[in-house]
Amino acid sequence: MTDTQTFLSDDDATASFGASLAPTLVPGDIVSLEGDLGAGKTALARAIIQALAKDPALEVPSPTFAIIQPYETTGGAVLHADLYRLADASEADELGLLDDPDAIVLVEWANRAPQVVAAVTVTVTLGIPPGGEGRLAAVRRN
Numbered sequence: 584m585t586d587t588q589t590f591l592s593d594d595d596a597t598a599s600f601g602a603s604l605a606p607t608l609v610p611g612d613i614v615s616l617e618g619d620l621g622a623g624k625t626a627l628a629r630a631i632i633q634a635l636a637k638d639p640a641l642e643v644p645s646p647t648f649a650i651i652q653p654y655e656t657t658g659g660a661v662l663h664a665d666l667y668r669l670a671d672a673s674e675a676d677e678l679g680l681l682d683d684p685d686a687i688v689l690v691e692w693a694n695r696a697p698q699v700v701a702a703v704t705v706t707v708t709l710g711i712p713p714g715g716e717g718r719l720a721a722v723r724r725n
Contacts, residue, residue: 592716611684614631621711627707651663662688664688667692667695
């Protein structure tokens with residue numbers, strides 16, 4: 584298990600952090616993006632996906648309403664999911680998040696589905712430090 588913590592001063596730092604995290608991900612990684620509402624989970628996922636796609640202008644909307652957004656990147660399939668609106672953990676199985684063993688899966692609110700949590704290989708926790716300036720990002724590879 585590896586644990587690192589980084590201070591992200593602003594949105595640009597979050598984007599840079601996501602871009603630097605992207606090449607460390609490998610096919611089959613299930614990444615849990617954790618943190619309170621507004622902690623920057625979607626912004627971080629956007630930066631990771633744009634880096635994996637090698638396209639900084641790629642539109643990466645929040646999957647809050649769609650629940651899952653698939654992307655084909657130069658590194659393979661990437662799925663971005665937001666499980667916040669699931670009514671029941673069993674709904675996660677219907678999404679097919681764990682069906683492609685070669686996909687990189689970025690999951691917000693993974694704790695809504697224990698079967699997804701059990702498959703997580705990387706956890707990124709974002710928090711707002713005391714005083715509310717910037718973000719703290721902790722990365723753990725299981």
